[in-house]
Every structure is written in C-alpha cells, then in structure tokens.
Amino acid sequence: MLDAALTPVTKGSTPFAKGLIDVLTLSEEDVKESLDLRELLDALALGFKALSRGDVVNPARPQLDIPGAGYSLAMSAWMPGMHLTVKIVNIFEGNVAKSVPSHLATINLYDPATGLPVCIMDGTYITAVRTSGSAVVSVRALARPDAKVAAVIGAGVQGHQHLTLLPLVRDFTELRIVSKHFADAEELARRHPRARAYADAEEAVRSSDVVCLATHSYEPxxxxxxxxxxxxxxxxxxxxxxxEFPTELAHKGRLFVESKDAFEPFPVGCAELAGLAADAGTELGDMLLGRAPGRTHDDAITIYKGMGIAMEDMVAADLAFRSARHLGKGTKIVL
Incomplete structure (x- = not known):
C-alpha cells in the first residue's frame, strides 16, 4: 500500500507538527478514466461478502439538514487492506434547475496505520456508479440466467448508469426505459444500443425479466x-x-438488502422498509457467501432494495485510487 509521503519535521519546527504531505487528487474525469466497470462489479461483490462476514467497519451515517435547500451525509468505512474512507455527499434537489447535479460528493482516503491523508477525489461519479453497480451485482446474482428483457424506471443519472452496466451481466435483447417525462426516456434510449423508450410503465414492467427502479420519486x-x-x-x-419501491412487493418475493441496517429508520435505513422486521430480508453478502439461498426456482420473485452504504464507496474509491496511480492519473498537492 503506497501512502502519503511525509516530510520529517526539521529542528526548530513546532513540536509534533506533521510536516508536509504529498496527497494525490483525482478529478471526476480522472476517476472515470481509472475505473474499470467489470472490475467494479467484482469489487462490490467482494465488499458485500466482507460486510456480511463482519470484516467492514461501516458506522451509521449522520445527516446535516439545511432547511429549504438540502442535506449533507457523512459516510465512512474501513476494512483490512484498504484505506480509511470518508465521503461527504450533499443532496440539493434545487440544483437541477441550476444545471448542477443534485448529488455532489467528495471522498477522502487516509492511511489506516497513521491517519495521514492519502487521496482526495471527486465522489460524484463514484456515488452514481457504485449505486447502480450494487443493483447490477444483485441482477448478476439473482436474475434468471435466461433473462432477456430489462426495464429501467428513471431516465436520470441512475437510469443512464444502469443501462451502461446491465449488459455486462446478461445478454439483454431489449432495454426498456420509462420516465416521468417521455422525452427524457427517448433521449436516453438514443444513447444506448438495444434501448427503447416506453410511455406506459405497466406495459414495460409486465413482460420484463428484470425491473430496475432508479428514480427520486416520493411515491411508488x-x-x-x-x-x-x-x-x-x-x-x-x-x-x-x-x-419509489412498493412495500407490498417485499411480501411477494425474497427480499435482499445491503445490511440489516436497511430496516433502521431513515437516514440509516430505507423508508420503504419501515415497519418490517429485520428477518424479512437477507443480506446480499450472505447469499453471495452461500450462507443463505438466492433464487430458489425460475418462478420466484427476487428483490434488492439498496440504500447506498459507505462500504460501496470504499471499494470503488480504493479501486479508482490504485488504478489511477498505475495509470499516472491525478495531480499531487502538498498539505
């Protein structure tokens, strides 16, 4: 593990001063160019396994509310072999009207042996791709092997990322896109092979093998x-x-979650799962480890409800950091 370079404190310096530290910075473009999406899916699957084994320190995230504007979440995680990871993600819905993403994030990596900063990277792309990536890991593990038609509900950032990742895990013959505004679905469909915009969500869903909900809807x-x-x-x-998720669907099939924290009150858990007992869901990692069944027969309905947890940021950021160093991406700064 290559960590920050620390300049020794010289004679006459303030006692215990840290000295100068070389820290790598990665822009959003650096992160995009450094992440291999197939490797990301594998890394996320390993992360889910580690989480269910108890190898990941993944504390509950606090939320800072800014009335009338948005909120900020602090998300941290660590596991042996990786850097301490801290992400700050700000969700400001009004940004869309300003042509600014509604989700903005920054990720910091620290040396677990000393706590010294190692890397500062943009986390906006990572937040988007690790969220869709975790859902697509569930598709890879739980969808029928012969699944051919997928419907994506939502034509925003998550819709786009789902359409990019889904073909990596199944040979879909058709990718259906549904959006609140049909024009948005049409525009996204033009950017992806085998994609088609649907005006009617029910029509799109009823004959699909995989259904991915990727919206910011306050209603199912x-x-x-x-x-x-x-x-x-x-x-x-x-x-x-x-x-966006209809809670009654959880009673029709087998429910999988990132962790049992999903059943805690928001912002730690999923609002749609409020009132359900923790034993109503299975951790995806337990299924990947073979400690719990996944799809048990072809007619079974399987469900993955993701909340977005710091473990996912950690493995994605670690992958981006290591790849960026190998590729020579990023800029060094001195702190």
Missing amino acids: VIDAGWVRPGTHVSSVGVAPPKG
Whole structure:
C-alpha cells in the first residue's frame, strides 16, 4: 500500500507538527478514466461478502439538514487492506434547475496505520456508479440466467448508469426505459444500443425479466401486481417518506438488502422498509457467501432494495485510487 509521503519535521519546527504531505487528487474525469466497470462489479461483490462476514467497519451515517435547500451525509468505512474512507455527499434537489447535479460528493482516503491523508477525489461519479453497480451485482446474482428483457424506471443519472452496466451481466435483447417525462426516456434510449423508450410503465414492467427502479420519486413508481413470477426487481432511489419501491412487493418475493441496517429508520435505513422486521430480508453478502439461498426456482420473485452504504464507496474509491496511480492519473498537492 503506497501512502502519503511525509516530510520529517526539521529542528526548530513546532513540536509534533506533521510536516508536509504529498496527497494525490483525482478529478471526476480522472476517476472515470481509472475505473474499470467489470472490475467494479467484482469489487462490490467482494465488499458485500466482507460486510456480511463482519470484516467492514461501516458506522451509521449522520445527516446535516439545511432547511429549504438540502442535506449533507457523512459516510465512512474501513476494512483490512484498504484505506480509511470518508465521503461527504450533499443532496440539493434545487440544483437541477441550476444545471448542477443534485448529488455532489467528495471522498477522502487516509492511511489506516497513521491517519495521514492519502487521496482526495471527486465522489460524484463514484456515488452514481457504485449505486447502480450494487443493483447490477444483485441482477448478476439473482436474475434468471435466461433473462432477456430489462426495464429501467428513471431516465436520470441512475437510469443512464444502469443501462451502461446491465449488459455486462446478461445478454439483454431489449432495454426498456420509462420516465416521468417521455422525452427524457427517448433521449436516453438514443444513447444506448438495444434501448427503447416506453410511455406506459405497466406495459414495460409486465413482460420484463428484470425491473430496475432508479428514480427520486416520493411515491411508488410501479404496482406490485405488475411484477410477474420469475422477475428480479432492484430499487436504489432514496426519497422518504414513501419512496419509489412498493412495500407490498417485499411480501411477494425474497427480499435482499445491503445490511440489516436497511430496516433502521431513515437516514440509516430505507423508508420503504419501515415497519418490517429485520428477518424479512437477507443480506446480499450472505447469499453471495452461500450462507443463505438466492433464487430458489425460475418462478420466484427476487428483490434488492439498496440504500447506498459507505462500504460501496470504499471499494470503488480504493479501486479508482490504485488504478489511477498505475495509470499516472491525478495531480499531487502538498498539505
């Protein structure tokens, strides 16, 4: 593990001064160019396993509210072999009207042996791709092997990322896109091979093998009755108090979550799972470890409800950092 370079304190310096530290900085473009998406899916799967084994320190995230504007979340994680990871993500919905992303994030990496800063990177892209990546890991593990049609509900950042990642885990013949505004679905469909915009969500969902919910809706965007036997459903949208996922769907199939924290009150847990007992869901990592069943038959409905946890940021940021060093990406600064 290559960590920050520390200049020794010279004679006459303030006692215990840290000296000068070389820290790598990665822009959003640096991160994009450094992340291999197939490697990211594998790293996330390993992260879920480590989380369920108890190898990951992943404390509950505090939320700082800014009335009338948005909120800020502090997310930290660590596991042996990786850097201490701290992400600050700010969610300001009004940014969309200003042509600024609603989710903005910065990730800091620290040497676990000394606590010295190692890297400062943009976390906006990582937040987007690790969220969709975790859902697609669930598709890889739980969707029927012969799944051919996927419906993505939402044509924003998450919709785009899902369409990029889904073809990496199944040979889909059709990728259906549904959006609140049909023009947005049409625009996104033009950017992806095999994609087609649908105006009717029910029509898109009823004959799909995989359904991915990727919106910022405060109300369920599908009806549980539309989901046919054998479908895998994933949901990554977070918009309490209700959210995009119809809670009654959790009673129709086998529910998988990142961790049992999903059943805690928001902002730690998922608003859509409020009132459900923790034993209503299985950790995705337990299934990947073979400690719990996944899809048990072709007609089973499987469901993944993601909240977005710091473990996912940690493994994605670690992968980006190591790749960036190998590729010579980024800029060094002195702190």
